[in-house]
Amino acid sequence: MVRKKAEVFQMDLSAFPLWKKRHPCRRIIDFDLELTARCNHRCRHCYIHLPAEDPRALGQELSLHEIKEIVSEATRLGALWCLLTGGEPLLRKDFPDIYLFCKERGLLVSVFTNATLISPEIVQLFQKYPPRDIEVTVYGVTERTYEKVTGQKGSFSAFQRGLNLLRQAGIRVRLKAMALRSNFQEMGEIARFCQERTKDFFRFDPFLRRRYDGDPNRNQEILAERLHPEEIVALERSDAVRFQILKRCFHPPSSPFQPSRMGRDLFRCGAGIQSFTVSYEGHFKLCSALVHPDCIYDLRRGNLFEAWNQFVPQVLGKQSDRIRYLQYCESCPLTDLCFWCPAHSYLENGRLDDPVDYFCQVAKARAQMLDWEEGIQIWEQRSRRNPISARRAAVPW
Numbered sequence: 001m002v003r004k005k006a007e008v009f010q011m012d013l014s015a016f017p018l019w020k021k022r023h024p025c026r027r028i029i030d031f032d033l034e035l036t037a038r039c040n041h042r043c044r045h046c047y048i049h050l051p052a053e054d055p056r057a058l059g060q061e062l063s064l065h066e067i068k069e070i071v072s073e074a075t076r077l078g079a080l081w082c083l084l085t086g087g088e089p090l091l092r093k094d095f096p097d098i099y100l101f102c103k104e105r106g107l108l109v110s111v112f113t114n115a116t117l118i119s120p121e122i123v124q125l126f127q128k129y130p131p132r133d134i135e136v137t138v139y140g141v142t143e144r145t146y147e148k149v150t151g152q153k154g155s156f157s158a159f160q161r162g163l164n165l166l167r168q169a170g171i172r173v174r175l176k177a178m179a180l181r182s183n184f185q186e187m188g189e190i191a192r193f194c195q196e197r198t199k200d201f202f203r204f205d206p207f208l209r210r211r212y213d214g215d216p217n218r219n220q221e222i223l224a225e226r227l228h229p230e231e232i233v234a235l236e237r238s239d240a241v242r243f244q245i246l247k248r249c250f251h252p253p254s255s256p257f258q259p260s261r262m263g264r265d266l267f268r269c270g271a272g273i274q275s276f277t278v279s280y281e282g283h284f285k286l287c288s289a290l291v292h293p294d295c296i297y298d299l300r301r302g303n304l305f306e307a308w309n310q311f312v313p314q315v316l317g318k319q320s321d322r323i324r325y326l327q328y329c330e331s332c333p334l335t336d337l338c339f340w341c342p343a344h345s346y347l348e349n350g351r352l353d354d355p356v357d358y359f360c361q362v363a364k365a366r367a368q369m370l371d372w373e374e375g376i377q378i379w380e381q382r383s384r385r386n387p388i389s390a391r392r393a394a395v396p397w
């Protein structure tokens with residue numbers, strides 16, 4: 001039966017036969033290739049950025065040959081969809097070769113780009129071999145705000161030019177935003193700008209990850225860009241679609257709240273179940289943010305088959321006996337509303353199993369927004385018994 005596009009968008013995921021492929025066994029469906037950490041912007045909140053000509057990054061990047069090997073092995077293992085991201089992936093001169101190779105292998109291909117390097121040649125490539133979609137982040141809708149975030153003079157007009165090229169050519173573009181201190185006042189206009197141009201898709205992300213390389217100065221910039229929990233909640237409430245989804249998809253914990261059935265296991269998300277990420281220097285990760293040294297497999301010393309079949313189960317088997325973890329995150333009534341995961345815990349506190357005070361505050365503010373009174377009471381009783389962190393004073397929000 002042929003369905004109309006609008007009907008397909010309304011369908012539950014479980015209605016798609018592809019869904020059966022996911023459950024219950026681990027099977028690769030999609031993967032991310034971080035082609036480079038280099039970027040022609042220098043966004044204040046960026047967790048990965050290195051300068052466009054950074055020699056160390058250039059020296060470590062996977063070659064075209066290495067990328068082809070990884071893509072070929074991924075498709076042999078069943079991958080259907082690949083995201084090409086960075087840094088700014090279009091900084092790579094061989095981007096068209098990489099893109100075409102992925103298409104030749106039959107993959108759906110998405111690209112994350114800041115759009116400033118979109119050229120007529122790239123547009124032709126996308127017209128001839130259409131991507132699944134191109135996602136562009138909108139940092140501001142005025143030159144002042146956009147360039148305050150990117151730190152790059154002339155970047156706003158380059159972004160507008162690139163975006164116009166893509167849209168005029170009919171390429172499927174999805175627009176999204178990061179919610180930052182530097183663009184907070186403009187978020188309403190940013191949302192309107194994106195919604196007018198991408199009718200079926202707009203999202204903003206209020207969670208700023210710390211740097212993968214741990215750079216302390218850049219981390220300070222990121223922390224300064226983080227919004228206060230009340231500001232995050234105000235944004236979420238002001239976005240009618242997002243607010244409805246939060247209300248529909250997240251329900252108060254049942255009473256009395258029971259510890260998780262996962263026991264001491266650290267990984268409860270989808271990491272390593274149907275997807276993986278490869279960093280620019282060939283590091284296999286269960287997801288982009290999971291950069292703990294024990295959770296990284298070097299593809300230059302091994303292969304994807306081994307990484308997926310032997311390494312991933314080892315990582316997914318990680319557990320914690322730490323009291324702080326067991327008292328808090330493992331059995332937390334607010335966990336569904338929280339940014340917490342082992343990867344983010346490591347980026348924040350250098351451990352895979354540490355509660356993060358900022359995350360608690362955001363989760364609590366969200367719970368208040370959604371009237372989860374009982375969950376908040378349980379969370380507050382625990383906090384009074386044993387305050388999570390003395391670090392709070394060091395967090396600048």
Ligand code: SF4
Binds near residue numbers: 046088114
């Ligand atoms: S455009 Fe993206 S990759 Fe480049 S610095 Fe900004 S956030 Fe990072």
Ligand code: SF4
Binds near residue numbers: 332333361
């Ligand atoms: S709200 Fe706090 S205790 Fe609960 S999962 Fe998040 S970080 Fe852990």
